[in-house]
Amino acid sequence: MLKVDSINVAYGDLQVLWDVSFEVREGEIVVLVGANGAGKSTTLKTISSLLKPMSGTIEFEGQRLDKLPPNKIIEQGVVHIPEGRRLFPDMTVEENLIMGSLYGEAKKKRYQTMEYAYELFPRLKERRKQLAGTLSGGEQQMLAVGRGVMSLPRLMMFDEPSLGLSPLLVQDIFSLVKKVNQEGVTVLLVEQNVNQTLSMCHRAYVLENGRITLSGTGDELMANQHVKEAYLGI
Amino acid sequence: MDVFIQTIVSGILIGGIYSMIGIGMTLIMGVMGIINLAHGQLMMVAMYITFVMAHFFHVDPYLSLLVAMPALFLLGAFIQKTLLNPLIKVESILPENQVLMTVGIGMVLTEIARFIFSSDYKTVKTSYSSSAIFIGKISFNVPMCIAFGFALFFTALLFWFLLKTDLGRSIRATAQDSEAATLMGINSSRITVITFGIGSALVAAAGVLLMPIFYLFPDIGGAFTLKAFVITILGGLGSTVGAIVGGIVLGVAESLGATYIGMGYKEMVGFVIFVLVLIFLPGGLKRLTKI
Ligand SMILES: Nc1ncnc2c1ncn2[C@@H]1O[C@H](COP(=O)(O)OP(=O)(O)OP(=O)(O)O)[C@@H](O)[C@H]1O
Ligand SMILES: [Mg+2]
Numbered sequence: 001m002l003k004v005d006s007i008n009v010a011y012g013d014l015q016v017l018w019d020v021s022f023e024v025r026e027g028e029i030v031v032l033v034g035a036n037g038a039g040k041s042t043t044l045k046t047i048s049s050l051l052k053p054m055s056g057t058i059e060f061e062g063q064r065l066d067k068l069p070p071n072k073i074i075e076q077g078v079v080h081i082p083e084g085r086r087l088f089p090d091m092t093v094e095e096n097l098i099m100g101s102l103y104g105e106a107k108k109k110r111y112q113t114m115e116y117a118y119e120l121f122p123r124l125k126e127r128r129k130q131l132a133g134t135l136s137g138g139e140q141q142m143l144a145v146g147r148g149v150m151s152l153p154r155l156m157m158f159d160e161p162s163l164g165l166s167p168l169l170v171q172d173i174f175s176l177v178k179k180v181n182q183e184g185v186t187v188l189l190v191e192q193n194v195n196q197t198l199s200m201c202h203r204a205y206v207l208e209n210g211r212i213t214l215s216g217t218g219d220e221l222m223a224n225q226h227v228k229e230a231y232l233g234i
Numbered sequence: 235m236d237v238f239i240q241t242i243v244s245g246i247l248i249g250g251i252y253s254m255i256g257i258g259m260t261l262i263m264g265v266m267g268i269i270n271l272a273h274g275q276l277m278m279v280a281m282y283i284t285f286v287m288a289h290f291f292h293v294d295p296y297l298s299l300l301v302a303m304p305a306l307f308l309l310g311a312f313i314q315k316t317l318l319n320p321l322i323k324v325e326s327i328l329p330e331n332q333v334l335m336t337v338g339i340g341m342v343l344t345e346i347a348r349f350i351f352s353s354d355y356k357t358v359k360t361s362y363s364s365s366a367i368f369i370g371k372i373s374f375n376v377p378m379c380i381a382f383g384f385a386l387f388f389t390a391l392l393f394w395f396l397l398k399t400d401l402g403r404s405i406r407a408t409a410q411d412s413e414a415a416t417l418m419g420i421n422s423s424r425i426t427v428i429t430f431g432i433g434s435a436l437v438a439a440a441g442v443l444l445m446p447i448f449y450l451f452p453d454i455g456g457a458f459t460l461k462a463f464v465i466t467i468l469g470g471l472g473s474t475v476g477a478i479v480g481g482i483v484l485g486v487a488e489s490l491g492a493t494y495i496g497m498g499y500k501e502m503v504g505f506v507i508f509v510l511v512l513i514f515l516p517g518g519l520k521r522l523t524k525i
Contacts, residue, residue: 048417074419086414088407099407099418102400147418 001026001186002047002078002155007056007066009039009046016042017210019056024155029177029187031197031218033231034207040190041083043207044157047188048073048080060155075103077154081161083190085144089133093124096132096143100150109152117146120176138169145176156180157188162196174200194231198222206231236371241493242486247378249485250385254440255458256465256477256484257392258433264409264472265429266318268332272340273437274458279343280306280438281454282351284445288358295358295445296380302442303435310434313339314427322423340455347452356450363446381443388439389478392432396474405429409472437462457501464508470518480518483507 002024009017016039024030034040045051047058049070058065060078068076079100087096097117101110118125121142127135132143141161148156158177162170174196181187191197198204198218206214206227214221221227255277262270280302287293287301317339321332366373396402407415408425416422437458448454465484469476484504491503511518 050413050416069421070416071419071421074417080417082414082417086411086417088410088414090410091403091406095403098400099403099415102404102419107400151418 001061002188003057003059004043004047005057005059007043007046007053007058009042009051009053011042011051015054015210017046017053020207020210020212021056022205022212022215024186024188026186027181027184028202029181029189029200031189031191031201031204032207033191033194033197033204035192035230038207039210040207041159042210044080044082044159044188044190047078047157074151074153077152078157079148079151079153079155080157081144081148081159083159083163085140087132087135087140087143087147089131091132092129093132093135093143094128096147097124097150100147101152106150106152110150113150113152117149120149120179121146137164138166138172141165141169141173142176145173145180149180153185155186155188157190159190160192161189162191162193170196194227198227237493240372241489243372243374244378245486245489246482247375247382247485248489249482250382251440251443251481252461252465252485253478253481254385254388255437255462256469256481257389257474258436258440259462259466260469260472260474260477261405261429261436262433263466264474265405266314266332266426268318268330268336269463269466270336270430270433271333271459271463272313272336272343272455273433273462274460275340275343275455276306276310276434277437277441277444277458278347278450278452278455279309280441281445281448281450282347282356283438284442285351285356285358285450288445289356295360295442296384298445299384299439299442302438306438307431307435311427311431313434314430318430319423319426340459344452344455351452353451353453357448358445358450360446375447377443377446381447384439384443388436392436393474401428405432461504464504467508468511468518473518476518 004020004022006019006021007017008015008019020043032040032043042051046053047065049065049068053066060076063076065073088099097114098110101107101113123139124142124146132140135143161173165173170193177187177189178200189197198221201218203217204221205212214224259270259273283302283305284295284298287298288295317335318332321335362376365376367376396406404415404420405425408420408422412422461484465477465480468483469480484507487503487507488500492500
């Protein structure tokens with residue numbers, strides 16, 4: 001479904017991704033794990049076309065995403081839930097949800113999808129007139145996911161959704177990711193929370209210093225000696 | 235007491251128009267992060283359009299709104315698209331240089347006006363230009379009241395647009411987080427073009443509405459750019475509600491200054507406020523109103 005093929009990405013003169021290749025198949029949850037600064041966010045930003053690769057290609061269902069301007073990606077059915085939520089702080093919860101459904105089919109089904117988003121997150125419904133900037137961290141993450149859901153995506157990319165949440169909320173967010181996946185949305189998840197994500201994913205890739213160094217099923221990676229030492233602290 | 239009330243009334247009426255000028259600038263500030271220092275000069279262009287329509291085609295100034303607003307929307311959109319947006323793409327050019335570009339645009343507009351119309355004062359006199367309604371001893375200048383009414387109308391329309399339409403929401407979203415807006419499918423350079431157009435159309439409306447009351451000459455733009463700047467700072471950069479309040483405050487302050495200090499000091503009052511705000515309320519009224 002999504003095919004990233006040997007992309008090299010740089011900020012100015014500073015190259016941060018080297019020959020990164022991986023693939024996400026329809027219906028999967030694929031995790032990209034890596035330490036701070038490994039290039040995880042950079043990878044997602046490149047898929048979203050916010051950054052252009054110097055070389056390499058990105059294909060989604062046969063369509064070249066790297067050839068599209070960044071504002072056209074969401075219409076292809078790919079939504080990126082960025083690191084740090086990036087909500088519109090001076091807009092209400094409801095308006096933030098609306099912003100996820102500006103075009104095409106998503107716009108037509110806006111209020112229908114909104115009901116679904118409120119079913120996923122009853123908390124958001126209670127607070128629908130509240131400004132996003134005044135929500136708690138957990139509620140903001142729910143809203144960020146809800147805003148993504150509003151675009152009727154086929155592929156959802158999450159950039160560290162567990163960041164800054166209490167362990168209990170982290171559980172909630174991950175079970176939500178699973179739920180979204182069970183309803184037919186393919187998931188690409190970027191995380192540092194290696195232990196939990198490896199046990200819930202279909203396949204995973206390890207990104208180190210801008211290179212993919214390992215890949216396999218969640219179980220395979222959990223059993224890998226290097227992963228154990230470097231990420232699981234065993 | 236009557237003098238005082240009269241002063242306040244006049245201040246509020248002119249303040250309504252100042253608000254509309256300030257909102258235009260503040261919208262542009264919010265989305266692009268730059269102060270548009272050609273704002274008053276765009277208003278001047280709208281005033282000359284009104285003058286030409288009235289003088290040569292005998293069109294009532296208020297009808298000129300229908301011409302001047304769309305014309306300035308297009309002019310503003312054109313400026314953003316062809317002169318300002320290309321600067322963003324060049325990495326070595328700092329965003330501040332867009333501001334310098336607007337200064338240049340303002341100068342060019344002024345000199346073009348001088349070339350075509352000379353520096354002579356122009357006026358558009360109408361039958362109602364100096365008519366007034368009296369309530370008790372307080373006079374309400376008719377064109378000022380009409381202008382105030384239009385200003386209320388356009389401001390309400392703008393708020394409806396920003397709050398209730400997808401395009402309006404996209405403008406706010408871009409102002410709040412442009413990258414997140416892009417991820418939601420918003421074409422931010424198109425939004426900047428539309429926003430500059432709307433800001434220009436609003437200041438055009440203000441120019442048309444001032445035409446029956448003011449003298450027109452090519453350099454009038456500069457004074458209004460400064461007023462818009464003061465209002466934008468006073469309101470808190472990027473705050474539309476702040477700009478409305480800021481406009482009224484400036485109008486009333488100028489009016490008080492003219493009555494109690496002297497006509498010649500009217501303009502100075504604005505700068506005194508400007509400096510006081512920077513010292514005592516950096517961030518402007520937005521700090522108090524939060525929007
Ligand atoms: N805008 C930028 N300009 C220059 N360098 C950048 C920029 N953004 C990121 N980098 C650099 O690129 C490298 C990868 O950053 P990236 O944000 O992709 O890491 P990450 O894996 O998401 O890390 P984290 O887990 O901390 O979010 C880092 O060395 C970072 O300093
Ligand atoms: Mg990151």
